[in-house]
């Protein structure tokens with residue numbers, strides 16, 4: 352263990368060999384003193400110097416039950432002793448079968464078939480490919496286009512990046528991404544009506560070419576926690592039904608209680624044709640994901656062998672991930688995780704409403720276990736530096752917080768202890784106050 356905890360050596364090796372995601376490496380190497388996290392428990396991260404940090408972001412939005420939940424550890428360990436991998440192409444294993452039944456029972460009604468993959472990007476990629484193939488072999492081959500929102504984020508593979516609307520992420524690949532219809536985000540409150548109407552026009556215009564509309568329901572996460580009304584989702588569902596277009600809801604971030612209900616789509620009272628889940632799905636314990644769909648789509652792939660869905664990642668339906676995902680669902684039930692959200696969500700809402708009045712804060716918002724605010728700055732968007740100053744102040748106070756440009760947000764574990772949530776929110780408020788007021 353001794354060398355594992357030698358902070359200086361770890362940082363030297365890291366800077367020499369590791370190429371970090373979403374990170375400009377020269378400034379990282381020259382100026383960043385990275386946190387070196389050696390373990391985590393519940394809502395706290397511990398660094399190599401023994402300091403602890405409340406995890407304001409649930410470790411990139413995955414650790415919805417906190418870190419190291421003893422029941423998830425046990426499930427992973429037990430399953431590892433039995434069976435760690437099974438190919439799933441025409442053979443099966445108990446965890447994949449039981450998990451599929453359990454996911455169908457907690458999903459919105461009508462989603463009755465489960466396709467497994469490895470991560471959020473692939474969960475959406477699966478839905479895109481299924482939608483295109485479904486129409487190709489069921490008499491509507493012209494339907495091969497997708498509609499997505501400006502500021503959308505559905506992952507980083509070339510396929511789902513084509514749907515993406517975060518400009519800095521798209522730009523280098525603009526020449527190879529496939530063409531999508533992008534419509535204005537309903538998350539900009541001052542232009543909500545226009546966005547609502549623009550969706551009708553875009554769908555009517557593309558009605559016979561569109562395969563699917565793809566949305567992050569209720570909140571666009573990566574583009575800055577842009578929250579929008581459930582009415583927009585109902586509108587999208589109605590328009591899709593009217594024109595025979597499929598609706599894909601990417602609940603990779605919003606699922607598992609993040610917005611206050613198990614699924615964000617519940618709050619709109621709609622059911623999509625595809626529901627994509629990852630992140631909270633396996634509680635940060637194992638990379639795994641699933642795409643749920645309807646009888647109608649499933650049946651469109653039956654018959655001749657050429658009609659099969661030729662797609663499947665090596666770790667699809669992995670037994671370790673499946674065992675963990677089943678235990679996640681049991682914990683949600685046994686520990687009344689969804690019922691526990693309301694009092695926590697109130698604390699988040701109160702704190703962010705108060706911070707909206709701080710000098711230097713342009714606006715604030717909250718929904719379920721998400722609180723976000725925009726800092727006033729000359730630069731806005733993902734590359735704005737000001738958020739990192741808040742992050743630095745938070746870190747001094749024992750909170751780990753990753754900003755989205757000038758947007759400061761918290762997405763703590765759904766089951767964070769209320770006393771820890773108070774501490775977290777108090778420290779975030781202090782950090783924002785120091786930077787925004789300066």
Ligand SMILES: *Cc1c(COP(=O)(O)O)cnc(C)c1O
Nearest residue numbers: 470471472504505506572603604
């Ligand atoms: C994180 C995220 C993804 C991508 O998930 P990965 O596991 O990083 O591939 C897709 N959609 C949404 C809404 C996300 O937040």
